[in-house]
Amino acid sequence: MTLTYLGWKLLRAVVTMWLVVTFVFFILRLTGDPVAQLLPDDVDQVTIDYYRKLWGLDQTIFVQYWNYFLALFQGDFGVSFRDNQDALQLVLARLPKTALLGLTALGFALLFGIPFGVLAALKKNTAFDRFVMGLAVFGFSMPNFFLGILLILGFSLQLRMLPSSGSETWLHMIMPVFTLGTSFGAQVARYTRSSMIDVLNRPYMRTADAKGAETSRRLYLHALPNAAIPVVTIVGLKVGELIGSAVITENVFAWPGIGRLLTSAVAMRDLAVVQCILMMIALTMVLSNLAVDLLYGWMDPRVRVGNREGANR
Amino acid sequence: MSFVPEAGATPAARGLVTRLVKAFRAMPWSVLMAVAVLLTVAFVTIFARFILPFEFDQMDLRARLAPPLPLEGSTWIHPLGTDKLGRDVFSRLLIATQTSMLLALLGTLFGAVLGTVLGFVAAHFGKWVDEAISTLVDFQAAMPWFIIALAVLAFMGNSMIVFLFLMGLYGWERYARITRGLVLAAREEGYARAVHALGGKPATIYLRHVLPNILSPLIVQLTINFPETILFETSLSFLGLGIRPPMTSLGQMLGDGRDYMITAWWLAVVPGTVIFLTTLSMSIFGDWLRTRFDPSLQD
Numbered sequence: 001m002t003l004t005y006l007g008w009k010l011l012r013a014v015v016t017m018w019l020v021v022t023f024v025f026f027i028l029r030l031t032g033d034p035v036a037q038l039l040p041d042d043v044d045q046v047t048i049d050y051y052r053k054l055w056g057l058d059q060t061i062f063v064q065y066w067n068y069f070l071a072l073f074q075g076d077f078g079v080s081f082r083d084n085q086d087a088l089q090l091v092l093a094r095l096p097k098t099a100l101l102g103l104t105a106l107g108f109a110l111l112f113g114i115p116f117g118v119l120a121a122l123k124k125n126t127a128f129d130r131f132v133m134g135l136a137v138f139g140f141s142m143p144n145f146f147l148g149i150l151l152i153l154g155f156s157l158q159l160r161m162l163p164s165s166g167s168e169t170w171l172h173m174i175m176p177v178f179t180l181g182t183s184f185g186a187q188v189a190r191y192t193r194s195s196m197i198d199v200l201n202r203p204y205m206r207t208a209d210a211k212g213a214e215t216s217r218r219l220y221l222h223a224l225p226n227a228a229i230p231v232v233t234i235v236g237l238k239v240g241e242l243i244g245s246a247v248i249t250e251n252v253f254a255w256p257g258i259g260r261l262l263t264s265a266v267a268m269r270d271l272a273v274v275q276c277i278l279m280m281i282a283l284t285m286v287l288s289n290l291a292v293d294l295l296y297g298w299m300d301p302r303v304r305v306g307n308r309e310g311a312n313r
Numbered sequence: 314m315s316f317v318p319e320a321g322a323t324p325a326a327r328g329l330v331t332r333l334v335k336a337f338r339a340m341p342w343s344v345l346m347a348v349a350v351l352l353t354v355a356f357v358t359i360f361a362r363f364i365l366p367f368e369f370d371q372m373d374l375r376a377r378l379a380p381p382l383p384l385e386g387s388t389w390i391h392p393l394g395t396d397k398l399g400r401d402v403f404s405r406l407l408i409a410t411q412t413s414m415l416l417a418l419l420g421t422l423f424g425a426v427l428g429t430v431l432g433f434v435a436a437h438f439g440k441w442v443d444e445a446i447s448t449l450v451d452f453q454a455a456m457p458w459f460i461i462a463l464a465v466l467a468f469m470g471n472s473m474i475v476f477l478f479l480m481g482l483y484g485w486e487r488y489a490r491i492t493r494g495l496v497l498a499a500r501e502e503g504y505a506r507a508v509h510a511l512g513g514k515p516a517t518i519y520l521r522h523v524l525p526n527i528l529s530p531l532i533v534q535l536t537i538n539f540p541e542t543i544l545f546e547t548s549l550s551f552l553g554l555g556i557r558p559p560m561t562s563l564g565q566m567l568g569d570g571r572d573y574m575i576t577a578w579w580l581a582v583v584p585g586t587v588i589f590l591t592t593l594s595m596s597i598f599g600d601w602l603r604t605r606f607d608p609s610l611q612d
Binding site for chain 1: 343451452454455456457458459460461463464465467468540544547548551552553554564567568571574575578581582585586588589592593595596597600
């Protein structure tokens with residue numbers, strides 16, 4: 001892991017961010033005049049021009065783009081069309097709730113996915129293995145919005161055990177976390193199992209066996225660290241998917257996080273807020289991909305510097 | 314039903330029938346059920362127009378929110394009940410299934426063709442072309458595509474072309490990555506070199522010789538992508554983007570039914586079950602295909 005490798009990865013991350021910002025900027029502005037959409041139909045031209053000028057929409061799109069970038073570098077993400085609040089502040093205010101939901105769901109997924117994946121690999125082709133993997137197929141085939149609705153029908157409307165919306169108490173978290181974490185946990189279990197089976201067949205495992213290492217030592221010292229490498233990669237690459245699911249989950253359970261903010265901002269055509277959220281999400285994805293690359297190099301000494309095929313695997 | 318080929322069937326056809334029968338015999342019961350579900354869905358997708366008892370948007374305000382069959386107050390006229398406007402849920406379900414499946418099919422094929430072609434191009438030209446395509450692949454993989462699609466659809470409004478385009482661009486990078494790697498490997502194989510030495514043009518070599526040899530991993534990727542594309546469409550339509558009224562899709566029906574969870578739970582459960590069964594069957598079938606096609610996975 002040299003500086004060139006690190007620099008190359010950082011450069012890629014920055015370019016990706018720039019591409020996302022640019023793509024979103026142009027595609028959202030190509031879709032019509034936001035002023036005309038926001039103001040009532042019967043306002044006069046003077047008012048429209050006033051708001052155009054106020055929001056800087058009277059300039060050409062390239063000037064707007066340039067100004068947008070200048071502002072971004074000064075930490076100015078624009079203001080919400082709706083209530084003139086700072087877009088970044090609006091998003092940051094919702095961030096803790098989404099982080100709480102997302103990280104708890106991730107923890108839930110790993111807590112179940114990894115042990116069950118390892119156990120299934122150790123008991124390969126037994127009834128236990130088939131049961132766990134069958135459950136996993138069910139888990140990741142279940143659309144999360146449908147799972148959420150089934151949970152609400154069962155536990156809120158029928159049994160009246162859990163609240164169907166809001167985020168005030170820990171009881172409010174149970175169903176959203178389960179909804180968001182199930183599919184992810186199922187995928188983690190599958191990857192862990194196949195990675196573990198792969199590792200258990202490697203020559204070094206036979207060597208460890210031959211030199212008389214105990215089962216637990218072989219498992220914890222030899223098998224698990226090696227099996228973890230592809231699993232870490234997959235978890236990092238799937239962060240984007242997890243965020244997409246979080247938007248839906250927040251919507252189903254009226255969880256007051258960034259996902260809810262996004263769907264309402266999108267419905268109101270609140271450009272600055274939508275852009276700010278998209279940038280946050282892209283940043284999260286880029287950072288997690290970067291973290292995976294670094295972890296990968298740290299966990300797997302075989303990753304040679306400059307070997308992009310290996311690093312991108 | 315007999316699987317014995319009729320007299321006069323060509324040897325090739327007989328071979329195909331035997332192979333199909335063999336494939337069916339080798340299927341575990343879970344895969345057989347999955348195939349049955351998929352065949353039903355395919356049948357509905359093709360023939361929905363001919364089997365629907367009512368027009369899918371035909372309202373009957375006197376029969377609103379009627380329950381489905383085993384429940385009290387249900388009738389055979391509306392086996393799956395009616396919705397808030399008294400429209401027949403069964404008929405809507407048929408059309409919604411058709412719409413969702415056609416969209417997912419078109420989206421998946423668009424992505425598969427685009428990705429495969431770009432993969433071939435990258436492998437053939439190498440150098441900066443390969444570099445450019447590989448960079449594009451990396452960027453596509455690093456973009457929050459679902460979220461971007463959500464924003465674009467909200468701002469673009471109700472446009473089928475845009476929606477299809479967004480679905481088609483979802484997942485193309487995986488085909489490109491797979492194809493590029495496979496083509497690079499296949500080019501070094503004896504058969505490709507032999508055709509080249511015999512004077513075969515690159516297009517002939519790629520289409521007639523390399524493509525059939527790398528087809529199975531691509532088909533496996535297709536079975537992985539298809540359920541994901543279904544979920545992509547249904548999720549967006551569920552949120553009120555994607556497919557919007559007066560059109561309907563499975564996600565749109567589910568999103569609509571969500572407002573009636575207390576009084577008419579079946580409005581959400583019926584389309585949700587269809588989505589779940591379809592993605593589940595596709596995953597089971599895809600897993601089975603993968604273990605058959607990929608000997609390295611047979612453990």
